[in-house]
Amino acid sequence: MATAELALALPAVILVLALCLTGLTLAVDQIRCEDAARVAARAASRGEPGPLVRELALxxxxxxxxxxxxxxxxTVLVVVEAPARDRHLRALPAAVARAEAVLEPGVTP
Structure with a gap:
């Protein structure tokens, strides 16, 4: 009887673990997008060239x-968008982060 219960419970445990890991992956991607947007916005507000700002974000x-x-x-606005990593779950949202910074004195847009 214990074997039958284990056989029924094990797939459920694996499914819950997979969902938790997918959620963790989405959270990490969101944090990385926010960090990338902040770094790029800071660099752009200092007057760094566009390709360098983009490279820093990427x-x-x-x-x-x-x-x-x-x-x-x-002001300068940087938006970083990363698609969901899991290609099997198309309904997962993309990680999107926005960062806005005021241009420093002497920097022209």
Whole structure:
């Protein structure tokens, strides 16, 4: 009887573990996107060139991330978006982070 209970419970435990690991992966990707957006926004606010800002963001963001840098009146906005890693669960949301910084004095957009 214990063998039958174990045979029924083991797949459920494995499924719960898989869901927990997927959630952890999504959380790590979100944190990496936020870090990448902050670093890129800081660099852009200092007046670093666009390709360097993009490279800084991509070096910290998850693989296959998209980085958008836009400047407005006195501010710079960086958006980093990383698709979900798990290709089997298409319903998972992408990790998206935005960071805005004020341009430092003397920096022109």
């Amino acid at each position: 070096s910290r963001a998850p693989q296959r991330s998209a980085v958008t840098v836009s400047t407005g009146e006195g």
